[in-house]
Amino acid sequence: MNPFEKIFNFQIISRLDEAGSLALTSQERSWLKTMLRHPASEAAFTPETLSKLNTLLEPEASIEVGEIIMEKARSKERQVYHPLLRTLRRMIMQNQGILIAYQIKHGGERTDQAGFPHKLEYNMYKREWYLQWYSTRQRSLMSTKLRNIVSVEVFPIPAKRIDDLKARIARLLDGLKESACVQVIPTFNAELSRILSAFSCFDKSVSFDEASGIYQIHVNYMRDDSEFLLSRIRFLGLRVKITQGEQLKRRMLKTADMAIERYGGMCN
């Protein structure tokens, strides 16, 4: 098993594309065969498709590399697949409007909500699926956990409105963009690779001032990611300091105050 096979070479791939040809290696089939053992496969396919795939892949070897891997500090996998994914992805692909009913945070249910679905989003940290959709009644973007959706059905939307809805969603998403700057405290520069890894799940760029030895991490994030960003910053403790982002700074100050309070105040 060598992921660097020459058949994967970019020139071959691009020539095959031009010719409209395919190259499907046994490595890829073996990977799939192994991964079809995951219980998620049952929600991902109809029983007929799954059994067809298993038959087609029968002659392949499995990849047993999983035997040597230990996964640590992982969130429990609440769900890898949700039964609604197949339905919803087709609605998104076909630009269909939806009528959705879902449970809300504080108990109770919202029913008959009309909207337009945008994307299915998996939160790697919470290990959970969300539907991002535009609510035509509330004129706002919504993010609803798939497990909270009670029902969803097609709701006709005039074809001429679709481009307008898409443009509106793009504008709303644009409006949710935020940015912040986090400085690495130079005494921790030896841990730079760890610190940058901790931010590598964000869209970010890094700047470095050679004279002062200071690294600044510029993070671009969506407004609803700010809780996660803050938890990453708390995770790193004294190693980093927010230098731009007033809201985030105030939150860190408040957290520090409250944490000190938990331990009996400043005199402790």
Place this chain on the structure above:
Amino acid sequence: MAKESFDKEIQFLRMLSLAGGAYSRQQFADRLGISVHTYDKTLRNLKEMVTVLQQDLPAEQGTELSEWLRYNYYESADPLLLFLFRAKSLKETESIRLTLLLTALQTQERTAKDLQDLCSEQMPADSPLPDEKTIRGDLKYLEEVGVILRVNERRPYRYKAANDLIDQLTDDQLLDLYDYVDVIANTQIPSVQGYLLRDTLKKVLRKRGFNPEATETHRYKYNYHSRILDEAHLYTIFGAIQQRRRIRFLYLSPKKGMNYTSQNTNPLFERESAGITDSILPLRVVYDHQYGRWYLIGHHARMGIKKFRMEGLTQIEEGEPVEEEEYAEKLKALEAQLKNSWVTDTNRAVKVAVRFYNPSRSGANFIRERVEAQGQWGVITEESDSTFLYEIEVNEIYEIKPWLRSFGSSCEILEPRWLRKQFIAEWKELRSYYESI
């Protein structure tokens, strides 16, 4: 491309994706331990690859590779670093020939002779015509990697492309397959082969008339993309473990400034090697979900259990095998030591006791949910309406500490007392970072 060259490209891409934009050419080259000339050459090669692979890339994005790595971050689930695995160098004639052969076999069964004739007709005029031996060699390779198969038992053998997995599926089934591969490659490890398959399926869907947007319905938030770079070493290590062989490598500690040391053939550019050559019996690899990083863990003749960050491993070579008994004994000992590791720490176990505070607002108890989901083998006990207790025996506190700290004021350390004191001191110091605002 030589093995060493891959080490360089992995390091190069990792630095580009982690510290994108931070360094000037000279600084970047210094940190990788290469010359500016090599830096330019590597960057040129990578850019060329990107340009060929991503023809739809907007022109203004195509200029800087570090910018390109950020491109589409929130819009696409395409793993941008996958192209490392497409970097193996190849002669142009070979890539033309292999494409011709594969294309000829897509829908028809053909013999080596048929294919040789076909190549003679279709190879560009300035390329050398392939002889029979070359064609047979190509077919042997394509059969080995499984992209074609032999359809009959007797000579002359006929071949065809091994595309059944795709050809036998209806459009709707293929869409389900694409989604499954997309989800699994993004959420599970290992994933490189899954991402390669995803690329292929994406093309098939387009060929069958699906809109390009049809393959962009899923997104993955907080994904560690650079994790796939370390999968480059995974199969080498797996092979060695299967054969119970030791491995030798040059380890470049990511904590030191330099990430890559070239095997110098030109004495003019000779540098002192910054790494340490080491030899261990590999036992396991650990994937840390908190940072998306990999570790190699093995047994070292003098030092016992030793851990290495995968990203520091270069020039891996297989060494002598050991007896099965020795391997089993070392593995058993390791598993016992790792039992209480938050990640990889094998030092003495400490009992940590923590009080968690439920959120004051009504509704979902996201603190409790997070502790239940991420607290590994720790035990939760009820305390009051507003609090619960969490206890865990864990090897040292260094690895669990960031996780506990990430809960902010919702977490109060009870035991050990010295850890409680550390938290108090740290929160006071953190407060001083922000008190002037």
